[in-house]
Amino acid sequence: MINLPKVIGHRGAKDLVPENTLISINESIKYNVKWIEVDVKVSKDNIPFLLHDDLLDRTTTATGNPCNYLYKEIKTLDAGSWFDKKFYFAYPPSLNEVLSFCSNKILGINIELKPNKGKEKENVIAISNLINQFRPKFQYYFSSFDYLSLKLMRRYMPGSGLGYLLDNSNYKKDFNSIIRKCINLKCFSIGFNKNFINKNIIKLCKKNNLAITVFSKRNIKYKSALKLWENGVDSIFLDNPNYYEKILD
Ligand code: G3P
Ligand code: MG
Secondary structure, three states: OOOOOOEEEEOOOOOOOOOOOHHHHHHHHHOOOOEEEEEEEEOOOOOEEEOOOOOOOOOOOOOOOHHHOOHHHHOOOOOOOOOOHHHOOOOOOEHHHHHHHHHHHOOEEEEEEOOOOOOHHHHHHHHHHHHHHHOOOOOEEEEEOOHHHHHHHHHHOOOOOEEEEOOHHHHHOOHHHHHHHHHHOOOOEEEEEHHHOOHHHHHHHHHOOOEEEEEOOOOOOHHHHHHHHHHOOOEEEEOOOOOOOOOOO
């Protein structure tokens, strides 16, 4: 049974320090965040590590597709200076390091499966192998916009917690068919952009026993967050964990 918190630190604390790094995760803890979310994909040698984009360009000192780099090369990259020169020492951590970190701090982790195109299976196999070896004592679940990745994760880790994330293309579709897709994969949660959620959708999700997470391009104002929680939303992703006066969980 996964107990989602009211707030999840998005890519750690991405507004305050460079996203998807150990310092970002550490920063979120300072504000009493109990769970963090990270984006995970594999390197050329199939080591799962943290990176949001398909390319290394925006958040590191390298360019191109990370699948062309060994993890020992990725580990040497500066993943902090783009944000602020003082963070030059930050690098893209391996998921293994992140799990150890969460283990020490007893943090829950939402691992978003973010494979580069064509690497869906490698990503899921590498992550599931790592989790099976690691046997986390803390809570975790996998989420993805990529349904194939969720399907693969259901096959490789049959008992795992899965959350289906919806992107803009999903909102044009029949919502009942999306719910069916969640049920077919035994997803326990569904993730929405704040712009696309309303009371009816929340009701339908709840009727189908789906926990609800909400993300947004900018931090959701505290007043809106209170309404979302009140209406049945379980978790809100925050870029700045200091944005609310206090984290309620
Ligand atoms: O799961 C919430 C959020 O992480 C989804 O969007 O693009 O930040 O990975 P993105
Ligand atoms: Mg993400």
